[in-house]
Amino acid sequence: MVQMHSMLSKAIQTYFDTSEIITWKQVYGGDINESFYIRTASGSYFIKIQTAPPPCFFHSEKSGLDTIRLTKTISVPNVFHVYEDGEVGCLILEWISGKKTEQAAEKLGNLLALMHNHTGEKFGFANNGYIGKLPQPNQWLDSWIDYYRTCRLQPQIRLAEEKGLLPLSIFKKLNKLMQELEQWIPEKPKASLLHGDLWSGNWMAGENGEPYLIDPSVFYGHDEFELAFTELFGGFPAGFYHAYQEVNPLSKDYEDRKELYQLFYLLVHLNLFGKSYVNAVERIVNRYV
Structure with a gap:
């Protein structure tokens, strides 16, 4: 030391x-x-x-x-x-030091919505990045479906296959699902700037409850992708979502595709932490295939 x-x-x-x-x-x-x-x-x-x-x-x-x-x-x-x-x-x-409160979470929702209103012409990002310690490939694509398939789902599915983490039956369904994404996901939503790894541990409160984002994995993508992850493991109060939707209302189709967006993060957790996430991945795959 x-x-x-x-x-x-x-x-x-x-x-x-x-x-x-x-x-x-x-x-x-x-x-x-x-x-x-x-x-x-x-x-x-x-x-x-x-x-x-x-x-x-x-x-x-x-x-x-x-x-x-x-x-x-x-x-x-x-x-x-x-x-x-x-x-x-x-x-x-x-160094950021403060206390998370309901008011801080509401302000986070409001400001996150404003950040999502900063948009790009294409989906992706100029630089490759990381999700946790896993490589996160990026490129610029005109189609959100193509980006979600090639830069998000495929690398994680390939890594899970290399590690032997999923049975063959689930891999077959995953491959089928990737060919049918257009049934649930829009091709060209607005390309919002996303934090990319927004769970409850990746925001902090500073002085006077000012929210801060940390540990980003940024790219331009569908704003619903970000909101879906915030719901996956809890940790965000109802006021966060209310404040968000006052600025940036979610589509009526959000609930239909929310779990399809959560699938990416479950595959990441599967690759990082092991087979305890197999059942969650299988449940989502079986919903859509």
Whole structure:
């Protein structure tokens, strides 16, 4: 830990803050990075470190945060420094501290809807990214159906097959489902800027309950895709959805395709955490095939 303290001190003092370090401690909550809180005479910082990170892992996160920040809708932490050399990666962010409340969640819903009203001409994103620690391929496509099939479902299905996580019968149904997506999914909804991995752990409250988004996997896609994931594991109160729909009402067909969008995230969890998610994947596949 002494060596880690020395490395963190050097990173901060070399690149942007030469003031005295007053305190530092390790913080917990994620399963990908080692994380630390550091307070200097000039400010407080949140630092994420990963040994042998995937290529451009932290640069991808910075790109996502910068993209959200440019919308001037919902807050994200300031990025002070990013470093990756193949052996170690480091991301230094503004420290955010506050309490999640019903009011903060309602404001999150309102601001997320405003962010979703920032749209692109095509679906996708300029850079590849990550969902958790899994590679998340991106490209620009004119069709949302094509994007959801080729850049979201197919990579996860292929990985699950390589890992032997699903029986052949489910793979056959998944392949059939991918050829029939147009029955439930619109080809050209508005291409909204999405956080891409919005569960309850990926937003925080700062001072005065100001909501912040963290750990994005951004791209331009159907806004309903984002809302579907917020419903998958709970954690968002009713006021969040009410505030969202006051700005950006959901389609009457949303409930019909919600689980089809949740399928992607269940496949991600299957690939990250194993066969405990098989039954959930099978239930959704059987609903649509």
